[in-house]
Amino acid sequence: RRTGVPEAVLCASKSGTQIQAILIAAASAGRRLLFTRLEPAAVEALAPECRALLDYDPISRTAWCGGPPPAGTVRDGVGIVAAGTSDLPVASEAARTLEFLGFSAPVIADVGVAGLWRLMRRLEEIRGFRVVIAVAGMEGALFSVLAGLVDAPVIAVPASVGYGVSAGGTAALHSALASCAPGLLTVNIDNGFGAAAAAVKMMGKIKD
Amino acid sequence: RRTGVPEAVLCASKSGTQIQAILIAAASAGRRLLFTRLEPAAVEALAPECRALLDYDPISRTAWCGGPPPAGTVRDGVGIVAAGTSDLPVASEAARTLEFLGFSAPVIADVGVAGLWRLMRRLEEIRGFRVVIAVAGMEGALFSVLAGLVDAPVIAVPASVGYGVSAGGTAALHSALASCAPGLLTVNIDNGFGAAAAAVKMMGKIKD
């Protein structure tokens, strides 16, 4: 935890046996531990007494063992903005990671720039955050527009939503990286976890 | 000319000898002819009497022989919107092609979305066009924002402006193609000529 944020267990290419062993080791040691990319089917495959150790959320496909953060320590200051309904799984991965790490972060959804007024209606609220996480797929035009409107640092999370040239999320990733709005930051496609970890590192330097 | 727009001479990979021969043939036949991607150095290399046949513009790197369109036939209805100063050569290729084909098209520049208010200030003017050509490099976020604000068809021309992931214009091209604004149309990177030709085809179907 020397870096302010702990590593999490990325379950996508782990076998059920591996996941269960890691969970039992953490639970035995009384360690809190976050699991990401944990598919519902993988949860089903766990032994029932293992499953009972987990707080699981199927939309974000995240789980943790060891309970919530200590009461009274939860902070705010981070906000999550998502372009469309399709981006909610990625936005939720960020929100759940933040929750696990002691932050309560609202998700403002469906503010894609094809209908600019939807974003404008929520702008005051967004301007209140100290760190903004933005999730968008397709062409990711939301990133530049948003970063041009707020003075907080904006972390772009390109989502693998789309087809043709935007299949896999590369078009949105490149929009984030090539943005003409100064100071936009990027993480890997679909990496809601990484965006949340970075936001927590920033908040660690900001005293309330 | 069965398609409403004539072919032009793309000079980029032609030798000086080839360009001169094509020009002489057209001039001898009294044919009007448009040359694109004609570098200043290539114009310098022409025989002086050939150079004298051309109306050349170094910013757009376009030239034509055979004089302007017949007086009294020039139409308007097409507008060109450019995100930044770096996009002006491409925007000018469109404007000059339109001029050659009988259309007078204003260029509205420096309205990139990193500063949204700059676009908003010009919006009423832009909404007056029947066909809009939009030129942008970097991440091309302008395309989606614009197409979400006007009811005219919008033709995106991605510009090869930028570096890193936007070098060569692919990031802007993919933004245009993946746009979540319904009905955005695209041509090849830097293809101001093609966008103008398409606009003329559309205007050919629209009676004043």
Add this chain to the structure above:
Amino acid sequence: RRTGVPEAVLCASKSGTQIQAILIAAASAGRRLLFTRLEPAAVEALAPECRALLDYDPISRTAWCGGPPPAGTVRDGVGIVAAGTSDLPVASEAARTLEFLGFSAPVIADVGVAGLWRLMRRLEEIRGFRVVIAVAGMEGALFSVLAGLVDAPVIAVPASVGYGVSAGGTAALHSALASCAPGLLTVNIDNGFGAAAAAVKMMGKIKD
């Protein structure tokens, strides 16, 4: 609807729960709404009373709620040309979107350029359209040939039909963008919806 065409609901990366909620909201508000990329299995998964609200077509994978366009308002002028039978789902997405938006558009299929005479036989009919949507996969040679033969604007829809270098539709997309026929326009791979939306924007500027 400020842009002349409404947004549609792209169902590909939405959960059943999300789709159903959007449908119920639209139906309750008496709003007409188009759904694209709606797989038969997703329709099956809807509650029966929701399914009953939809006019669904499994070939194009489109649906709408709120009934057909008002009687007596349907226009023509747009035509759809498809290279092969494999391109019909994409061509149908365009046709159904046009139908939803108040246009009746015939589909002329199986006119790929490997057998040029098939295209030539239908040329007069195609020349009658004011806007042409062309759908082709593989190498997309149809786009250039067609755009060189008609004076209406042509919108190319590259289809993700093919294998090897044409798997995913990129070869056809690049053919459309690099076409030496002046004025060809392109939308994203498989984006029949976007081509139809663009055609409607053009037709909005053309009075009958």
Add this chain to the structure above:
Amino acid sequence: RRTGVPEAVLCASKSGTQIQAILIAAASAGRRLLFTRLEPAAVEALAPECRALLDYDPISRTAWCGGPPPAGTVRDGVGIVAAGTSDLPVASEAARTLEFLGFSAPVIADVGVAGLWRLMRRLEEIRGFRVVIAVAGMEGALFSVLAGLVDAPVIAVPASVGYGVSAGGTAALHSALASCAPGLLTVNIDNGFGAAAAAVKMMGKIKD
């Protein structure tokens, strides 16, 4: 300046005429303005009285007009770490941008991970920064190692240093994005300016 950082003038694809016009406009208005990617040859090409308006640095290829930040306002807290000597132009672009924006940021160079002890020797110093900017080309392994050792947010700037698969900087960019160190942030290849702008946005939320 609503976003906490002003836009700068990216000179790479602007003509001498354009750059000069922008400079004169800013100087006349008494506005401070930053120019990036300004090649020595482009500076030479300016009129002498224009050149005299600029504080130019050839290593970073940056210049500004309007003088230094107001005395007594310069803050620290941001540090720049560069893997090798080849990364210094990019690191300097970040340092100069920070200087223009009122931050004094030391550059710690030649700490690439092929010789890990070089990095370890400077670790305490690096751990003192509130925001770390890391510049590396080739495979960019420095990013992950560094982000695993410090608790400040780390902004990776991939440099277009290398050849073969690392030519152009994509290998380093992908290393930054795919890093297994939680919370690493990325900007475009060679984008020292963008990293500095993001650091300033973060520092704007951190009171001394």
Add this chain to the structure above:
Amino acid sequence: RRTGVPEAVLCASKSGTQIQAILIAAASAGRRLLFTRLEPAAVEALAPECRALLDYDPISRTAWCGGPPPAGTVRDGVGIVAAGTSDLPVASEAARTLEFLGFSAPVIADVGVAGLWRLMRRLEEIRGFRVVIAVAGMEGALFSVLAGLVDAPVIAVPASVGYGVSAGGTAALHSALASCAPGLLTVNIDNGFGAAAAAVKMMGKIKD
């Protein structure tokens, strides 16, 4: 020569010293030898007595030593079709290689498919060849149209003519490979030499 065609000397990445040494060795041994991708500047740099050994053509950038094929042995049967003037250097590389190998092959130029009638006018002539070499850049639509019209084998040579997505010739290459015309064959981008060598291998199996 066990394969029916000799290797040629690809000069593109050889130093002047290397080329001169190879030439002298061949001339001393009285061997006929073909040089490709030999730039005018490289010919200039040769010692005058070496230059005198070469039959050099600057358009195709080919040269040979050892004189023409034996009189009375020259065959015909191979034809070369080029889409535009820009494709002539590549078409000439094929023609000159064929000449060196004992075949006289006419070049039919400027028959790109954007103006289909230009191709149709020359069709009977093209149908007379036993092997057809087709050269085209941009989107390479010529390949499919041609292969659908003739019963001879067609060898596509994609040319690196174009910009944006067709820069470098990949779009034309993919059109050739993905062609829906059965039996189209392809060689590398700009490889006029290879197409000629393949044509000679075919002609070696066809007795007059």
Add this chain to the structure above:
Amino acid sequence: RRTGVPEAVLCASKSGTQIQAILIAAASAGRRLLFTRLEPAAVEALAPECRALLDYDPISRTAWCGGPPPAGTVRDGVGIVAAGTSDLPVASEAARTLEFLGFSAPVIADVGVAGLWRLMRRLEEIRGFRVVIAVAGMEGALFSVLAGLVDAPVIAVPASVGYGVSAGGTAALHSALASCAPGLLTVNIDNGFGAAAAAVKMMGKIKD
């Protein structure tokens, strides 16, 4: 059939309904017709009386209706060489296409160049063919070695066999295109059909 080879029906992206309709139309008209990429499951899904019309081979996934070529007309002269057992489906697609078009072509398998002696043992046999089709995946080194050893034209069919950088067949395709053996020809990845069609076009020019 003006091109010497008929088009075939590529079933990969056609629905069962479409395939059945095409089959019935051909059978009713008494037309022989070849189907490629026809999966066993798709054959199973046909109505039994339709299935009965087909001569189906599950390894090559090809089928035809209308019976074998007329007795007494079958020619030889074409040979197929495959690097490994994994390449047999693609090799069989070529062999079956040739059979449908009236050619009997032996398949020489398991002669990949990692064990060069295996190829050498079969060399005399291979040298007897007038046209050679070579199928190889992984790195496709077989193509260059083979084309350097025989004087017949060699058609390379890259197979989508392999993983990592050779997944999808691009590495083998590029080996074929970049081969330093003069005169190697290429078709699309996995395109056994196209290679066979090209071989038939060549054989059409070669009288027995």
Add this chain to the structure above:
Amino acid sequence: RRTGVPEAVLCASKSGTQIQAILIAAASAGRRLLFTRLEPAAVEALAPECRALLDYDPISRTAWCGGPPPAGTVRDGVGIVAAGTSDLPVASEAARTLEFLGFSAPVIADVGVAGLWRLMRRLEEIRGFRVVIAVAGMEGALFSVLAGLVDAPVIAVPASVGYGVSAGGTAALHSALASCAPGLLTVNIDNGFGAAAAAVKMMGKIKD
């Protein structure tokens, strides 16, 4: 076996029938033979008497027939280092191949560089090997760090572990190839077999 290592049977694109035939041929001839990429389902599909001939390991998906290497011949000297648990299937493919070829190689797992101390704790042990095989996915930063710390040759095996830009393993592959640590060697993504074969070739030149 002229190369010191025998070829193995890559089962990934072979049918059950093909695998069974190869196995029976080897067993009948009393030949030892290694099978890689043999999925559990493919083993299940074998006839029971065939299955009984195999020593199968589902984690590495490897099998062999013909029994273990002769007793008393097993050597050590090769070590395998894996960044995370997700890399164990690839690491095991290497370990099992080494076992088949007569080498006993320990696997040191979970030493990724995001937590550098984990690697440092095992460094003495790793420094004892004469050849090191390193397996890592994501960004593959482990390769450079490791190769900068040991004097044995290091063979990098990039693993197809990750998502977004690291999906498929290309990011890790490029890190290995572009490494700034002198003398790092690479094999294809997921190619544990190839790394082991190379290690055996090296050990063949090193006498105990």
Add this chain to the structure above:
Amino acid sequence: RRTGVPEAVLCASKSGTQIQAILIAAASAGRRLLFTRLEPAAVEALAPECRALLDYDPISRTAWCGGPPPAGTVRDGVGIVAAGTSDLPVASEAARTLEFLGFSAPVIADVGVAGLWRLMRRLEEIRGFRVVIAVAGMEGALFSVLAGLVDAPVIAVPASVGYGVSAGGTAALHSALASCAPGLLTVNIDNGFGAAAAAVKMMGKIKD
């Protein structure tokens, strides 16, 4: 030097000032130091007294200061095989690096596989090496053929020789990585230095 091989100075993206400073520091300290990618023009630009410190070779573009390895310590055992004359600069970078590190390595050139007998003639000599470095561009078929014929470890160095799909060396790199010859190892494109460093690491484990 803890890794058995020292880092070298990659001059490609360093300024003349930087190179000179590094050289003077090494010379003052009496340290031997290798410089790679040092263009003749960069050597010319050095101060004469600096130039005098260097043993420079323009073909390999390498230089060193500090004199040759101590007399009497030079070993052999490493051989370099190059496919063509164009590959000699890369082969020489490997040979010069080996010389600097105390190894005398012969270069066997012009043995590309398009003429297999050329390789076969030199095979016995090649089989005498304990480590083989192979350099090839174009399609890199030499790598697989060679690795299938010798029992020493083979290190492939793909060269950026070729055009079209082999421009930049990626086709040869992928051939090396995807090779079906077990145990082939790869370094980055043009990385003769890295191949030599790896060979030295191997030889460090092999006692004479």
